Amino acid sequence: MPLNPTDLFDIRSLLSEEERAVQDTVARFTDEKVLPIIGECFDQGRFPKELIPEIASLGLLGSSLPEQYGCAGLNAVSYGLICQELERGDSGIRSFVSVQSSLCMYPIYAYGSEEQRQRYLPGMARGEIIGCFGLTEPHGGSDPANMKTTARKDGGDWVINGAKMWITNGNLAHIAIVWAQTEDGIQGFIVPTDTKGFTAQEIHRKMSLRASVTSALFFDGVRIPDSQRLPNVKGLKGPLGCLTQARYGITWGPIGSAQACLTEALNYTRERVLFGRPVAANQSAQIRLADMARRITLAQLLSLQLGRLKDAGTLQPTQVSLAKWNNVRMALDIAREARDLLGGSGITTEYCPIRHALNLESVITYEGTETVHQLVVGRELTGINAF
Numbered sequence: 240m241p242l243n244p245t246d247l248f249d250i251r252s253l254l255s256e257e258e259r260a261v262q263d264t265v266a267r268f269t270d271e272k273v274l275p276i277i278g279e280c281f282d283q284g285r286f287p288k289e290l291i292p293e294i295a296s297l298g299l300l301g302s303s304l305p306e307q308y309g310c311a312g313l314n315a316v317s318y319g320l321i322c323q324e325l326e327r328g329d330s331g332i333r334s335f336v337s338v339q340s341s342l343c344m345y346p347i348y349a350y351g352s353e354e355q356r357q358r359y360l361p362g363m364a365r366g367e368i369i370g371c372f373g374l375t376e377p378h379g380g381s382d383p384a385n386m387k388t389t390a391r392k393d394g395g396d397w398v399i400n401g402a403k404m405w406i407t408n409g410n411l412a413h414i415a416i417v418w419a420q421t422e423d424g425i426q427g428f429i430v431p432t433d434t435k436g437f438t439a440q441e442i443h444r445k446m447s448l449r450a451s452v453t454s455a456l457f458f459d460g461v462r463i464p465d466s467q468r469l470p471n472v473k474g475l476k477g478p479l480g481c482l483t484q485a486r487y488g489i490t491w492g493p494i495g496s497a498q499a500c501l502t503e504a505l506n507y508t509r510e511r512v513l514f515g516r517p518v519a520a521n522q523s524a525q526i527r528l529a530d531m532a533r534r535i536t537l538a539q540l541l542s543l544q545l546g547r548l549k550d551a552g553t554l555q556p557t558q559v560s561l562a563k564w565n566n567v568r569m570a571l572d573i574a575r576e577a578r579d580l581l582g583g584s585g586i587t588t589e590y591c592p593i594r595h596a597l598n599l600e601s602v603i604t605y606e607g608t609e610t611v612h613q614l615v616v617g618r619e620l621t622g623i624n625a626f
Contacts, residue, residue, distance in 0.1 A: 244505060245498040247532050250539045254316070261317040264297060265324035273328030278588045280450040284443065286331060287450065288411070295366030299325075299336055301344035308348070309361035316546035319491035323542075327495030330598035331451030333488070338407045339363065341485035343370030343416050346427060349480065350472040355429065359414065371412035371439075373403035373430075373456050374478045381611050383418075384475060388458065390419035390428060397421075397428060397468060399436075399461040405605065409439040409454020416469075417458070418478045427469035427477050436461040447601040483556050486606050487549060490542045490562035493570030493602060494535060496595040500570075500577035501531045503591050507581050524580060531573045538566040557619040560612040568609060571599040 243249070251259060272290060280287050294300065298311035299321055306312040313321075318340070326333035344363050347355055362368040379385050388401025399419055409415075415430045415437070430437060438457040445453060469477070505528060508519035518524050541562050548554040574596035578585035581592060588594050603609050618624050 244532060245501060245535060246539070247536050248540065250536075250543060253543060254320075258314070258317050258320060261313060262320040262324060265299065265321050266327075268293065268297060269324050269328040269332075273325070273332055277329045277332070277450055278591075278594065281329065281331075281588055281594050282449075284445065284449045286335070286411070286452045290332070291335075291366045291369075294332075294336065295364065298364075299340075300366060301340045301348075301360065301364050303340070304344060304348050304360065304364075308356055309364040310344075314546075315487065315549035316543065318488060319542055319546045322488040322492040323495040323498075325495065326492035327499045329450050329594070330492065330496065330602055331448050333492045333495075334407050334448065334451050337485050337488050337492075338372055339370055341488055342372035342481050343414070345484050346416055346469060346472075346477065346481050347429065350427060350469040350477055351429070352466075352470055354466070355469070359429070368413045369408055369411045371406050371408040371415045371454070371456070372481065373406055373415050373417040374482075375403060375405050377402055377404040377455075381608055383478060386418065386420050386425060388417070388419045390421045390426060392421070392465075393462070395465055396462050397465065399428065399430065399458040399463070401458050403456040405442070406439075406454045406456050407448075408452055409456055410441045411452050412439070415456060416481075417456075424473045425475055425477065426473055428463060429467045429469065430458075430461060430463055431467075434461050434463060447597045449597075479556075482606055483559055486559045486563050487545065487554070489602065489606060490538075490545060490559065490566045493567045493599060494538050494542060496599060497531070497535050497538070497570040497573040500574045500592045500595055501528070501535060504528060504531070504577040504580045507584070507590070511582075518580070527576055527580065531576060534569045534573060538562075538569050541565060557615055560607065560615040563607065564609055564612040564616070567599060567603045571596065571603055574599055 301310040302313045303318045304310035322333050344360055347359050374383055376387055390397045390399045412432050415432055417428045417430045418425055436459040439454045442453045508524050509517050511518045545562050574592050577592035578596055581590055584590055585592055614625050
């Protein structure tokens with residue numbers, strides 16, 4: 240039997256029956272519902288909100304959280320496979336699920352009160368309550384400790400002032416998980432987006448993640464009760480713990496982007512005839528295609544082992560940084576190579592490589608730039624902080 244071009248080492252054979260079922264379910268959803276519309280959504284700069292009910296019905300929101308909160312209770316590898324198959328469709332779809340699951344539902348589960356869990360998580364799992372994650376600020380970028388947004392205690396309330404930038408789902412959200420400086424360090428708050436003084440402004444003119452909602456958030460005397468504060472964490476370990484969850488999923492997502500680009504390049508180079516033979520018959524094309532398959536295989540093995548470590552409870556943030564750095568760089572390079580192999584056709588969204596390449600320019604930047612993750616690994620190796 241010939242090998243699967245996008246799974247040369249038969250990684251699928253290492254998955255459990257449940258993990259394969261999850262992958263197959265999300266793959267069908269991507270093939271049937273995402274791929275037919277996503278090119279047009281990217282062209283229009285439109286997030287396909289109509290997909291949210293089915294995404295929720297498949298159990299993809301908060302999939303790793305316990306069933307008692309209306310979630311699927313899946314393991315970490317299954318969540319990774321969800322991210323991989325969704326991003327095979329588009330990074331914007333995977334980003335929506337990542338933010339809802341890892342950056343909004345996870346902190347409520349991990350840092351919130353039981354009342355907060357019961358109040359929000361079931362509705363978020365059903366897609367009835369959409370969240371966004373307010374950490375990055377206009378001036379802050381890779382330095383979250385340089386936070387200017389403040390929360391001041393006033394009686395039994397908190398008053399929040401400041402701004403957040405590059406916030407996925409901002410104009411879709413019903414609640415925002417907002418991190419702010421207080422007299423007692425950085426704390427997290429669940430802020431309903433209909434609260435007086437809260438404004439979300441969608442960011443347009445993007446050339447990346449066009450099928451995703453990206454916003455700036457503004458807080459002008461936003462008053463919320465203390466019951467909306469996440470009580471079980473203080474300091475940067477709160478938001479950084481959320482980012483570790485999301486970055487884990489991001490190590491899997493770009494594998495899907497790369498697989499889509501390799502598949503497109505293989506199909507195109509077999510069919511495109513130049514100088515009397517298919518482009519795929521040229522040694523230079525085969526070497527490039529083989530290198531894509533090699534890099535995808537290494538990324539698959541990296542993420543699978545990372546998932547097994549996460550499920551065993553032994554995962555370390557540095558391991559996530561290494562995988563995010565490697566796998567997003569892998570996918571971005573493959574998307575660019577595939578775009579080149581498609582020639583002039585590669586610059587249109589009729590084909591997927593240019594769309595994935597543009598999206599991955601954001602993925603390699605958000606939730607820790609490539610340089611930040613390189614320095615995290617460097618710090619682990621040397622014991623010296625170079626930030």
